[in-house]
Structures are given as structure tokens and as C-alpha cells.
Amino acid sequence: MRTEFLPFSRPSISEEDIAAVSDVLRSGWITTGVKNAEFEKKFCEYTGCGGAVALSSATAGMHLLLHTLGIGPGDEVITPSMTWVSTINLIVLCGATPVFADIDKDTLMVSPEAIQERISEKTRLIIPVHFAGASADMAQIRQIASERNIFLVEDAAHALGTECNGERIGKLGTSVFSFHPIKNITTGEGGMFCADDPNLTERIRRLKFHGLGVDAYDRQTQGRSPQAQVMEPGYKYNLPDMCAVLGLRQLARLDEFNRKRAEIAMYYHKRLSEIEEIFPLSIPNYSIKHSWHLFIVRLDIDKTAINRDDFMNELKQRNIGTGLHFRAAHLQKYYVEKMGMRRGMLPNTEWNSDRILSLPLFPDMTITDVNDVIDALKDVLKK
Numbered sequence: 001m002r003t004e005f006l007p008f009s010r011p012s013i014s015e016e017d018i019a020a021v022s023d024v025l026r027s028g029w030i031t032t033g034v035k036n037a038e039f040e041k042k043f044c045e046y047t048g049c050g051g052a053v054a055l056s057s058a059t060a061g062m063h064l065l066l067h068t069l070g071i072g073p074g075d076e077v078i079t080p081s082m083t084w085v086s087t088i089n090l091i092v093l094c095g096a097t098p099v100f101a102d103i104d105k106d107t108l109m110v111s112p113e114a115i116q117e118r119i120s121e122k123t124r125l126i127i128p129v130h131f132a133g134a135s136a137d138m139a140q141i142r143q144i145a146s147e148r149n150i151f152l153v154e155d156a157a158h159a160l161g162t163e164c165n166g167e168r169i170g171k172l173g174t175s176v177f178s179f180h181p182i183k184n185i186t187t188g189e190g191g192m193f194c195a196d197d198p199n200l201t202e203r204i205r206r207l208k209f210h211g212l213g214v215d216a217y218d219r220q221t222q223g224r225s226p227q228a229q230v231m232e233p234g235y236k237y238n239l240p241d242m243c244a245v246l247g248l249r250q251l252a253r254l255d256e257f258n259r260k261r262a263e264i265a266m267y268y269h270k271r272l273s274e275i276e277e278i279f280p281l282s283i284p285n286y287s288i289k290h291s292w293h294l295f296i297v298r299l300d301i302d303k304t305a306i307n308r309d310d311f312m313n314e315l316k317q318r319n320i321g322t323g324l325h326f327r328a329a330h331l332q333k334y335y336v337e338k339m340g341m342r343r344g345m346l347p348n349t350e351w352n353s354d355r356i357l358s359l360p361l362f363p364d365m366t367i368t369d370v371n372d373v374i375d376a377l378k379d380v381l382k383k
């Protein structure tokens with residue numbers, strides 16, 4: 001058995017990354033400034049997006065968009081329940097109603113047909129989630145949204161470096177990325193709002209910093225302009241430069257990170273064919289480039305004596321960390337008790353919610369680490 005705990009994710013931080021952050025710490029300007037501007041510019045170059053606004057989290061980006069669109073009571077927002085709870089919480093906090101669309105059973109991508117079925121007179125926004133590093137079926141989803149003139153924002157938290165039909169996620173339309181430490185690059189905490197509509201990015205830029213008509217840093221005044229005035233009430237969602245510089249450094253290494261992730265994923269696929277009770281997600285059948293954010297498998301609980309939660313615990317006893325992305329949002333306490341959600345509403349989401357777990361996957365992992373995971377999986381299943 002492994003003697004050292006293997007986490008399911010770990011950021012790859014180099015000595016150069018640490019030196020770059022230290023330089024900002026010594027510079028005298030550690031909050032939003034030139035490093036933010038540079039990070040946004042490089043992010044646009046990488047993804048091909050028209051404009052980008054660096055933020056304190058992806059959740060902040062979603063919140064600012066909901067605010068900008070004026071989403072509130074009486075409005076419906078369509079999103080999968082198989083997602084991180086932040087999105088659903090925001091919709092509810094805005095006073096709007098989340099309407100859940102079911103996913104494809106084998107890719108975990110929100111299904112275009114399910115989105116179509118859930119559209120009503122009240123639908124104001126659709127939020128597809130690019131799952132685990134693959135892409136949702138954007139050609140179909142874009143068509144559904146544009147035919148009915150419904151706004152679309154892509155949850156791209158898992159999809160930095162992902163491509164759909166030859167285009168990088170972020171290039172078209174509106175999307176939100178996350179730089180939480182488990183994501184493909186990190187800023188500690190952070191996010192990026194991307195849009196091809198310059199009016200929208202400028203509005204988000206204003207709202208991220210109190211609604212002042214300036215960024216947190218103004219080049220001319222070499223700081224925040226003391227004369228700046230509130231143009232509209234805003235929030236406080238800016239990203240410090242000590243985080244932005246880490247993002248800049250990480251972005252330069254992203255393709256290398258994703259290449260390593262892909263290598264590990266391919267090796268997992270090969271070794272997992274030895275274990276019939278465990279099967280990975282399928283790759284979507286439309287054209288994508290995968291960024292291998294997560295390596296999600298399903299435990300065939302119909303054939304095993306153990307349930308998923310106990311299985312995760314057993315792996316932990318063997319020093320193997322795992323993640324759960326995600327427990328269906330609609331089955332969580334608040335949504336069941338306050339919103340009348342229940343089992344049976346979303347069969348594919350629920351089926352997966354009971355069976356999925358994320359195996360360790362990060363760029364600095366080794367083949368030996370993967371072999372340790374496979375050994376532990378077999379040991380728990382007593383093979």
C-alpha cells in the first residue's frame with residue numbers, strides 16, 4: 001500500500017511561479033494593476049476571446065452576468081443539476097428559478113434535447129457546463145438559444161484549453177472560467193469572464209469594482225483614481241495582482257499541463273480496462289479537444305457489495321484521495337426541502353450522482369501514482 005497520501009488534485013507551482021509572486025509582493029502594488037491587464041491580454045490571445053475581465057472567482061463572474069441581465073423573480077434559468085452548486089445558489093439568490101435539464105448518461109454533458117424541452121416563456125438564460133474537460137454540444141445549444149433569442153453563458157470552469165469543432169472554448173459567445181486550485185491553471189482563487197461583446201465586458205469591468213468608471217488600477221494616476229465616481233452600484237470582485245501574476249505564469253505552462261493530463265488519462269483508460277466494475281466517462285461523439293480537467297469514473301454499484309461513498313472511504317484508507325464532481329444539486333437538502341425537488345426528476349443525473357468519483361489527476365502525477373490507484377481500486381474490490 002502507498003505510504004504517502006495521493007490527493008485527487010494538486011496545483012503545479014514552480015520555483016519561477018513563486019519568484020514571480022514574490023516580485024509582485026515586493027513591488028509596492030499587490031492588488032489589481034498591470035499584472036491583471038497583462039493576464040487578461042494573454043488570456044484573450046490564448047482563447048481567442050474578444051474581451052476578458054479577471055475576477056476573484058468564476059462564481060463572481062456568473063453573479064455579475066445575472067446582475068447585468070437583470071435576472072430576478074419570475075425568470076427561469078436552465079442549467080444542469082450535475083454542476084457545482086455555486087451556479088444554482090446564485091440563481092436562487094437573485095430570486096429567479098433554476099430549471100434543471102438532464103445530462104447525457106455517458107458524457108455527463110447537458111443534453112440539447114433536454115434544454116429544448118425545458119424552455120418556457122419565462123426562460124431568460126441557459127448555462128451549459130463543459131464537463132470534466134470535454135465540451136458540451138455547442139453547435140446545437142447555440143442554435144437552440146439563438147432561435148429563441150435566449151442569452152447563453154458557458155460554464156467553462158473545466159474547459160481551459162478545450163476545443164469544440166476546432167474553436168477554443170471562450171472564443172465564441174460568453175463564458176466564465178475558474179482558477180480555483182483544482183482547475184487546469186490556478187491563481188489561488190480567481191476567475192475570468194470572457195465575451196465577444198465589448199459592451200458586456202465593459203459593464204462587467206465596471207461592476208466588478210464598486211461600479212466606479214475605472215478599473216481598480218488606473219495607468220495615468222499610477223493607482224486608483226481618487227476622482228472616480230460611482231456610475232452604478234457595483235460589487236467588489238476584483239483579482240489582486242499577486243494572484244494575476246500567478247495566472248500569467250500558469251497560462252504560459254497550460255499546454256504542457258494539459259499534455260501531461262492527457263498522458264495520465266490515456267494510461268488510466270488502458271489500466272481501467274482490467275476492472276469491469278469501474279468504467280470511465282465516454283468521449284462525446286462530436287469534434288472536441290479534451291483538456292482532461294477531471295478523470296471521472298463510475299462504480300457499477302449494481303455489481304458490487306459496496307456503495308460509492310464507502311468506496312471513496314476505503315480508497316482514502318489506502319492513501320488514495322478522490323473527488324465527487326458532482327452530487328446532483330437538485331437532491332441537496334435545501335433544494336429538496338424548500339423547492340420540492342425530488343428523485344425521479346432527472347434520471348441520468350441521479351444515476352451518475354450515485355456512482356461517480358474523480359480519480360487523482362494532475363500534471364505532476366507519475367505513472368507509478370496511477371499504478372498505485374489501480375492497485376487500491378482492485379484491493380477494495382478484492383480482485
Ligand SMILES: *Cc1c(COP(=O)(O)O)cnc(C)c1O
Binds near residue numbers: 058
Ligand atoms: C469550480 C467550478 C465553479 C466555480 O468556480 P469558482 O472559481 O470556485 O467560483 C463553477 N462551475 C463549475 C462546474 C466548477 O467546477
